Amino acid sequence: MTRLARHGAALLGAGLWNWHPLPGGDVAEVLLVYLNDGRRVVVKHGPDPVAEAVMLRTLGQTGAPVPDVLAVDEDALVLQYLPADGRLSRCWDDLARVLSLAHTGRPDGDGVRYGWSGDHAFGAVKVCNDWTETWPDFWAWRRIGVHLAHVPVDLARQLETLMRRLPDLLPATPAPCLLHGDLWGGNVLVSDRHVTGLIDPCCYYGHAEVDLATPGVFSQPPAGFYARHGGLARGYEVRFAIYRLWTALVHLRLFGATYRPMVAQYLNDAGVY
Incomplete structure (x- = not known):
């Protein structure tokens, strides 16, 4: 060091x-x-x-x-260096405001597409960002399918089932907006009831609900957080489970079987048993 x-x-x-x-x-x-x-x-x-x-x-x-x-x-x-002496629990409204700004970002060029200009990684876990023209394809092959070879066979079969169902569970072409991509509480710096900085991004362009779902993996955002951002569309519960599943799979691969129950819960919430 x-x-x-x-x-x-x-x-x-x-x-x-x-x-x-x-x-x-x-x-x-x-x-x-x-x-x-x-x-x-x-x-x-x-x-x-x-x-x-x-x-x-x-x-x-x-x-x-x-x-x-x-x-x-x-x-x-x-x-x-940014001050970080506050608590996220006191500034969910400000995080919603900050996310609304971030989500104004759009990919370059004409047409709708999802991805990023290059891949990223969490330690040894690669984050694949090759562009796709539909959102279910991106989530199936860049966020779920990439884990199939790295998880137990029974879990891989469940993931394959979910992948086949994604065209019916996710919007086909939502407006692609700039995502932080790993928005848990530790990546939000807070001071004096304000967000001072977003850190440790894993950016790509995709469905805004990803950044709304992710804070709920390790925290419990209040209803006002979602309302301040613009509200939630019908059926968000299943989509949130699908988006949170990716975070759980990354943690399973990085930190081991302790995260298997979390993976199982999100699969269950998405209708895969």
């Missing part, structure tokens, strides 16, 4: 004074680094710092708050 701290300082042309790990860091090292010129910055290493910098800048272009990218290379990403 000292090496990462020194490298981050060097990218800014400064000397290292001190550093300490920040919370999180399950799949990447994240440090708060104190420079000898008095600045505090965040330095992190991940599967692809350059790709993450592009995602943060793209989110920032919508007006959504994100940390400024101060420097980046293939080994480290240096970010603005």
